[in-house]
Amino acid sequence: MNTEHHRITTPITEDILRGALDVERTAHGLLPHRLPAWARRQIPDDQLAVAEAQPSGVRLAFRTQATTVELDTLPTKRLYRGLPAQPDGVYDLLVDGRLAAQSTVTGGNVRVIDMTTQSVELREGPPGTACFTGLPGRDKDVEIWLPHTEITELIALRTDAPVEPAAAGGRRVWLHHGSSISHGSNAASPTSGWPALAAAQGGVALVNLGFGGSALLDPFTARAMRDTPADLISLKIGINVVNTDAMRLRAFVPAVHGFLDTIREGHPTTPLLVVSALLCPVQEDTPGPLMADFGGGTLRFKATGDPAERAAGRLTLTVIRDALARIVEQRATDDPNLHYLDGRELYGERDYAELPLPDEVHPDPAGHRRIGGNFARIAFGAGGPFAAETG
Structure with missing residues (x-):
């Protein structure tokens, strides 16, 4: 019988x-x-600083015969003052690409956030251990996907058999950038956010630059993507620009061109898919900013802008979709590997009727499955912009 003394x-x-x-x-x-150090020095707010350090899509990948795996970590969790504590983040362990076990880590640091004052208090706590037992005792590829909403410091990996790094290569690398839905907001676990689900169905290796609340066409994000090796690239643009009321149409169009120009400096012919926002009724024709509403003890969001100001350049999702479609159509004459996808093909009116957004902005776990399946079918399927070459 293995004991802790036999751990490697x-x-x-x-x-x-x-x-x-x-x-x-x-x-x-x-x-x-999920952003390099030079880019992190340019981050202007705490929201993105936290989001990029939350390891959505980040995983340990190794080959081993171990039947027991233990991972010591120090998580940093979130607690919104006045609301119930969120469940501990989930660690997903995959064996040869299939979910085999899950674990959590108790304790850790806690960031207490006051949504009224935007103040943050850090309460320090102890490290913990994610434990996985009963794994098949044969050679196998193991991946441990880290909790997508908890900053996670990795301390130690222990196993009851030797470990070697997983073989590199073999799968195309998909580099994706988006907002909180791409980050995995409301997904049940790190492998059940829609980009992870789509990547599994498409047989590609995911690099997820989905940043909650922070898909704002930041130049440093574009430069980071420019410098990151990738076989496929997608950009989900729109929802954060609207719900933060970050810019007007006059600034938005050149910002999109600039973002694409920068990525093309490093990836001149890589298939690049621009995806507009999913259906979000509260923001379709009403500008931001978006405000949180805690009435009734549950979090919901509402748009506070004036629809009449669209004529003056205020942005809504409808306005942005039209702009993105025109931008891609214009550029595609000289860039045949640039493509556009209306986000409502991933989640539209029929999906909203069947799987409504619990807080009016973010899908639930079933919604993530729907979006991931639709993306895999459209992007990775036959004739899609990310379809694998044959022959």
């Missing part, structure tokens, strides 16, 4: 990490980041 400790190094653009050495261990 394997250093957690970059060669067993996937989906991170950078790592930071901390007092506890290794902290994965």
Whole structure:
């Protein structure tokens, strides 16, 4: 019988990490980041600083015969003052690409957020361990997907058999950028957010740059994508620009062109899919900013702008979809690998009637499955912009 004394400790190094653009050495261990250090120095707000450090799509990948795997981490969790604590983040363990086990880590740090004052209090806590037992005792590829909504410092990996890094290559790399829905908001676990589901169905390796509340055409994000190796690229643009009321149409159109220009500097012929926002009734024809409403003890969102101001350049999802379609049509004459997808093909009126948005903005787990399945069918299916070449 194996005991803790028979465990093998394997250093957690970059060669067993996937989906991170950078790592930071901390007092506890290794902290994965989804933006490089130079880009993080340009981040203007705490929201993006937290979002990029939450490891959506980041996973450990190794090959082993181990039947027991233990991962020590120090999570940093969120607590909204006045609301119930959120469940502990889930760690998904995959064996040869299939979900085999799940675990959580109790304890850790807690960021207490006051939505009224926007103040944040950090309460420090102890590390914990995600434990996985009863795994098949044969050679196998193992992936541990980290909780997509918890900053996660990696401390130690222990197993009851030796570990070696998973073989590199073999799958095309899909680089995706989007908002909180791409980040995985309301998904049940890290492999059940729609980009992870679509990647699994498409047989590609995901690098997820979905940043909650922060898909705002930031130039440093474009440069990070320019410099990241990728076989496929997608950009989901619109919802955050509207719900933050970040810019007007006059600024939006050149910003999109600039974002695409920058990516094309590093990926001149890579298939690039521009995706507009999913259906979101509260923002379809009403400008932002979006405001949180805690009435009744549940979080819902409402748009506060004046629809009459669309004539003056205020942005709505309808306005942005029209602009994106024109931009892609114009550029595609010289860029045949640039494509456009109306986000309502992923989640539209029929989907909203069947699977409504619980808070009026974000889908539930069933909604993520619907969106991921639709994206896989449209993008990776026969004739799609990401379809695998044959022959």
